[in-house]
């Protein structure tokens with residue numbers, strides 16, 4: 175069993191007497207660690223440590239704070255393979271997908287290294303005669319991050335590097351399903367020279383989250399997870415006077431026009447739907463075909479899906495797709511496919527009951543394509559978060575856009591076409607915050623905000639980019655006038 179310690183005030187320890195939750199290797203179903211579920215006392219201690227560290231850290235020059243993150247970036251690169259293997263082992267995604275997770279996380283560290291520039295304010299001389307005005311960005315205080323299971327490195331890295339370079343201190347509460355990657359991430363940051371108490375790690379579920387949401391010292395909460403929890407986090411956090419950014423779930427639509435470059439579109443669609451076994455908030459989980467696109471695309475897409483090899487990701491010989499996070503999640507995905515079939519949809523490629531040699535207890539579902547899905551079916555409404563592509567058929571682009579816009583979510587949407595007009599209509603009219611044109615997964619990278627809409631985001635300032643800097647700082651506007659007789663005389667002349 176691997177240790178799963180917390181990190182509070184610069185000290186690693188495994189708390190005594192707390193209930194635990196098993197961490198699995200999804201490839202085999204084996205339990206690899208026990209995650210301690212933090213209670214109020216543990217979380218209070220972490221917030222206190224962060225609060226104690228704030229006065230010195232917030233006065234540390236931004237360039238010095240950034241220097242720690244330059245070293246951190248180097249350490250991530252040196253430990254890249256180790257991090258990827260750990261992500262793969264506790265999450266189940268393939269090594270190549272884990273590399274994407276770590277790489278995207280590292281880009282957020284690179285962005286945060288620009289702190290001295292990112293934190294610059296504006297000035298205007300002579301706002302009125304001899305009156306100057308300047309803005310400065312100051313940190314908030316103690317911030318907290320609560321993260322989901324599906325990107326064990328990237329999502330925590332959306333939060334703490336930027337929060338810290340902005341001068342805040344931080345408490346991270348990663349998913350109890352994948353806590354080990356967070357442990358390694360913080361060990362590396364400690365090695366990079368982060369002072370004690372600046373970043374603290376607690377584990378747990380609802381009790382630990384509620385303690386952060388209601389703690390009077392915590393000034394801001396960043397959350398990523400499912401929509402019902404995101405809504406709850408936003409409501410509870412704001413009620414307790416905190417700034418909150420809460421990313422929720424998604425249901426993303428990919429429109430395929432009949433004039434699309436079919437081979438390239440099919441390849442991109444398969445990656446969007448089945449990459450990371452569909453456990454991505456930007457997964458292209460529904461293809462909306464227009465006119466003849468369905469018949470042009472489906473035979474090759476079905477063939478491609480059937481060729482996807484599912485298997486263990488914790489061994490050298492890598493498959494194309496790994497396991498889902500848990501047995502319960504696998505069963506939910508299977509029951510949603512069952513429900514779609516019962517309600518009249520047609521399963522063209524069926525990943526239910528897939529078997530992997532030597533891993534009878536792994537949490538597997540193979541690539542699945544469900545055709546002729548109608549909007550009233552449960553499978554069309556709920557986020558599946560598995561390797562399942564719904565296909566909905568329409569006759570016209572207008573109808574496709576209208577169908578996509580009926581969704582309660584608004585994370586991502588994409589169109590595959592060679593028509594500038596169709597692309598322009600789609601990108602202008604579709605109700606989603608991240609839009610792709612011939613790009614299946616238009617997830618934004620570190621320099622841009624992650625702009626979910628509707629039930630995919632609760633809050634005002636999004637995660638990442640300049641909005642991320644705004645979220646983790648408060649602006650002060652200073653208006654100054656200095657009296658001096660010589661200057662006064664010049665003015666009077």
Ligand code: NAD
Pocket residue numbers: 320321322323324325329347348349350378379380383384398399400401403404406421422423424454455557559585624626630
């Ligand atoms: P989840 O909502 O179950 O858990 C997320 C975090 O919230 C975890 O740390 C968990 O411990 C905590 N949590 C769970 N239930 C809670 C409750 N009742 N009260 C307080 N805290 C609670 O999400 P998950 O299953 O870990 O992750 C998958 C979900 O995350 C999917 O819906 C996916 O779309 C979403 N997601 C969204 C984005 C985005 O940027 N929009 C990115 C990644 C994942």
